[in-house]
Amino acid sequence: MTTKETLENDVVTRFAPSPTGLLHKGHAYSALKAYEYAKNRGGRFILRIEDIDTTRCKPDFIKAIYKDLSWLGIHWENPVRIQSQHLEDYQDILEQLRKRGLIYPCFCTRRDIQNEIMRSGHAPHGPEGPVYPGICKNIPETESAERVKNGEPHAWRLDLDKALTMIEKPIIWEDELHGLQVAKPELLGDIVLSRKDTPTSYHLSVTVDDALQGITHVVRGEDLFHATHIHVVLQKLLNLPQPIYRHHPLLLDSDGKRFAKRDKAETLTSIRENGVSAKEIIEEIMA
Ligand code: GLU
Numbered sequence: 001m002t003t004k005e006t007l008e009n010d011v012v013t014r015f016a017p018s019p020t021g022l023l024h025k026g027h028a029y030s031a032l033k034a035y036e037y038a039k040n041r042g043g044r045f046i047l048r049i050e051d052i053d054t055t056r057c058k059p060d061f062i063k064a065i066y067k068d069l070s071w072l073g074i075h076w077e078n079p080v081r082i083q084s085q086h087l088e089d090y091q092d093i094l095e096q097l098r099k100r101g102l103i104y105p106c107f108c109t110r111r112d113i114q115n116e117i118m119r120s121g122h123a124p125h126g127p128e129g130p131v132y133p134g135i136c137k138n139i140p141e142t143e144s145a146e147r148v149k150n151g152e153p154h155a156w157r158l159d160l161d162k163a164l165t166m167i168e169k170p171i172i173w174e175d176e177l178h179g180l181q182v183a184k185p186e187l188l189g190d191i192v193l194s195r196k197d198t199p200t201s202y203h204l205s206v207t208v209d210d211a212l213q214g215i216t217h218v219v220r221g222e223d224l225f226h227a228t229h230i231h232v233v234l235q236k237l238l239n240l241p242q243p244i245y246r247h248h249p250l251l252l253d254s255d256g257k258r259f260a261k262r263d264k265a266e267t268l269t270s271i272r273e274n275g276v277s278a279k280e281i282i283e284e285i286m287a
Pocket of ligand 1: 224
C-alpha cells in the first residue's frame, strides 16, 4: 500500500448542522459533499449536532435532520455528538485559556459596541461584521473579576494580540479548492469564545470537536471560509491538529440566491412529502 492510499483510508469527514430549522437543498449538497468525500476514499463520516444556541435549536429539528439525511442515503456513526450535552468540555478548555490570560470578560451589549464604533469613526469590518473595538480589553483585571463575581452578564473574548505572541507565525492552512492560505485572524479579531447566554461559542466548540472527533478533512460551505482563519489560531493555541479544509461553493437556487432556512417550501421535508424521490434531488443538486 502506498503512503497516499494509507492516508486516504484514514479520512474522517463530518457534517455539523445546527438544528435551528429544517434542512434545505443547500444542506443536502453540503452533507453529500462531505459524505461522498469520505466514502470515495474508504474513510469515515461523522454527523455532529451543533445545538449550543439553546434558544433557537429544537429537538424536532434534530429528528428531522436524522430523517432527511437517512432519506438521502447518508449513513453516519453512532452515537452522534450533540454539543449541548458536552458543555463541560468547552468550559474546561475555556478555563485553560483563562488561566493562560488569553481571554477576557466582555460586558458589552450590541448597542455599546455600535456606539463605540460610531464614536471612534474607525471600524475594521470583517467577514462576520465589525471587528470588536476592544472596549473591555483594558479593564483592570481586579475590576473585571469583581464585575464577574457580582454576576454582571458577560461573554469571554479571545485576546488575539496576546494569543499571537504565543504561537509561531505565519500560520498556514490548506484548502483543497482554494490553495494554501496564510491565516488572517485579524479579520475576525477578539472573537467571542463563550457567549452571555451559553458557555461556549461556535468557534470554540467546532474547533474542539473537530479535534476530539479526529476530523481530518473539514468539507463545508464557502460561507465558513473566513472562520477558518481563527480556527487555525485556536488549534495552535490548544495544541490541536490542523485538518485539511475544503470549502465548497454554495448551492444556489434558480434566482442565484443562497438557500435559507426561512424558505419553507424548499425544505427537504416538504420536498419529500411532495413525493419527490431522493434520487431526483441528488441528481439535481450534485449534477
Ligand atoms: N453548525 C454550522 C452551521 O450549521 C456549521 C459548522 C461547520 O461546518 O463548521 O452553519
